[in-house]
Amino acid sequence: MVVSIGFEGSANKLGIGIVRDGEVLSNSRKTYITPPGEGFLPRETALHHRANVIPLLKQALLEAKVKPEEIDIVCYTKGPGMAAPLLTVATVAQTVAQLWNKPIIGVNHCIGHIEMGRLITKCDNPTVLYVSGGNTQIIAYARRRYRIFGETIDMAIGNCLDRFARTLKLSNDPSPGYNIEQLAKKGKKLLQLPYVVKGMDVSFSGILSHIEERANNLIASGEYTPEDLCFSLQETIFAMLVETTERAMAHCGSQEVLIVGGVGCNVRLQEMMAAMCKERGAKLYATDERYCIDNGAMIAQAGWEMFRTGITTPWEETTCTQRYRTDEVEVTWR
Structure with a gap:
């Protein structure tokens, strides 16, 4: 029996x-x-995490009915993500590992999403669509790696939705993505809107620029409502993702799709x-x-998978990186 604790803080969610x-x-x-119309900046996000991480740690232990001595492994998000929040939460994980005298594992954020999805849904070997504020990738497992078949060549889909929410x-x-979904x-x-699929890759920056530049005039003239624009943006960019995911399925001979990441909650994306x-x-x-x-929990689960195959992170390598590719990680547990 192995008990794993996971620390996540790569963006504005502290978990x-x-x-x-x-x-x-x-x-x-x-x-x-943050207030409407504003994004979250690294420094302020890190300060938020620093102020809340200890109370949240106490809450997690209380809810789990677990004592520190019962924890077997401490896991944290190594990357990708925003540097300041990542480092803030990693420092706490490192401190906890030292205080409790436990081994530590640095986890790839995307791998965390995939392993949590596999755990909750009980799927076998799916084509994975990973959609979040900072990442957009179409992934399939092959030869001990999660291979990236397609991805965004500029901004992530979540960032695209967040930016348009600021415009409105x-x-x-x-x-912001949730509120766009409700309006849509x-x-x-x-x-x-422009539909930009290049082979297996997608591009969102041109679509965003196009709708941002026209939004105020279209709304002011009464030609389109904010609801119409949210609907149009979602339909277009989600169709791009469905197309590229289907192509990856055909290539891999896959009969399963798993959607992970924050944008994966979107009911319309799931319907399409x-x-x-x-x-x-x-x-x-x-998943919900x-x-x-x-x-x-997703970081704890991925770390648990790594730990049970004998992997831990040497202390001198317990660093963070803003760029940490999904396919850099050797998948020893499958």
């Missing part, structure tokens, strides 16, 4: 979770929310992907906001 042999014992989270001055509570449900009129899967006789797997959105 601490505890997992025991695939059972989630606790999954505490605290989100840094939408609230960041609980998240009321949209009725589709605005034609489910329709494609139904046409192919495939199955869609997705407890496990889609950045959380500590």
Whole structure:
């Protein structure tokens, strides 16, 4: 029996979770929310994490009914992510590992999402669509690596949605992407937007620039409502993701799709992907906001998988990196 604690803080979500042999014992989270129209900056985000990490650690231990001496491994997000928040949370994980005299593991953030998705949905060997504020990748497992078949060549889909939410001055509570999703449900009129798929890769920056530049005039003239624009943006960029995911499935001969990452909570994205899967006789797997959105339990789960195959991180390598490719990690547990 192995008990793993995971510390996540790569962006504006601070999470601490505890997992025991695939059972989630606790999954505490605290989100840094900025005023409408504003994004979150590294320094302020790091200060938020620093102020909340100890109370959140106490809460996680209390909810899990676990004492420090019962923890077997301390895991933290090594990257990718924003430098200041990553370092803040990693420092706490390093301190905890030293105080409790436990081994430590640096976890790839994306691998955390994938392993949490696999744990919760019980899928076998899916084509993975990883969509979040900082990442957009189409992934499949092959030869002890999670191989990236396609990805964004500029900005992540979550960042695209967040940026447009700022243009419309939408609230960041609980998240800008969530509020775009709610408005999009009321949209009725589709605005034609650029559709940018290049082979297996996608591009969102041109689409964002196009709709940002026209949004105020379109709304002021009464030609389109904010709801219409949110609907149009979602339909276009989600269609791009469905197309590239289907192509990866065909290449791999896959009959499963797993959506992970914060944007994976979006019900419309799940509906569009489910329709494609139904046409192919495939199955869609997705999770809700407890496990889609950045959380500590996913880091604990990925670390648990690594630890049970004999992997720990040497102390001199317990660093962080803003760039940490999904396919850099050797997958020893599959």
